Amino acid sequence: GDSVTQMEGPVTLSEEAFLTINCTYTATGYPSLFWYVQYPGEGLQLLLKATKADDKGSNKGFEATYRKETTSFHLEKGSVQVSDSAVYFCALSDPNYGGSQGNLIFGKGTKLSVKP
């Protein structure tokens, strides 16, 4: 079945450091890919998305490119801030997978802490 694997955390960085969070997926169909962010005590917010191969999603300085050949969707940011401290989830949704009607399948999340 479909699945998402993302790097385990926690990840601790200094402010202005470069961030990469790896995400790979397995899918039977042709999924859309997402990164969600969860700040402490809150629900999930969409950070960025890509719906087809070679699409690049970007938002708030974060980027991720849909790589079908490597089944990856790695999240990157060139210079992190303390306010980026949160849990990041990679997810996929395949509308044609087993009648799933677009369910999101999540990785287990990566906790990022950014120190001043």
Next chain:
Amino acid sequence: DVKVTQSSRYLVKRTGEKVFLECVQDMDHENMFWYRQDPGLGLRLIYFSYDVKMKEKGDIPEGYSVSREKKERFSLILESASTNQTSMYLCASSVLRSEYATEAFFGQGTRLTVV
């Protein structure tokens, strides 16, 4: 802005109680979902619905049921709460598309403690 609203942020219930978690969305989305979130396990799908009165089991439906009588409202029911159902519960909604999957919008979560 899409708004998904869960009725409670925090709930404390006793073992054996019947518990209702309510979720309302205001964007006329066809799909609605209930997930639970646990440390080290990520988010796991409990139930979803793609139309009024329709429901489908997710990965962990045991001990739960759902109700969708109106398009905007999706309720999660714990028939007889147990301590292993202590968790964060997240509701989400999305537009139904056949050609590609769209993003889901999440509520703020309900942290349920069963004592």
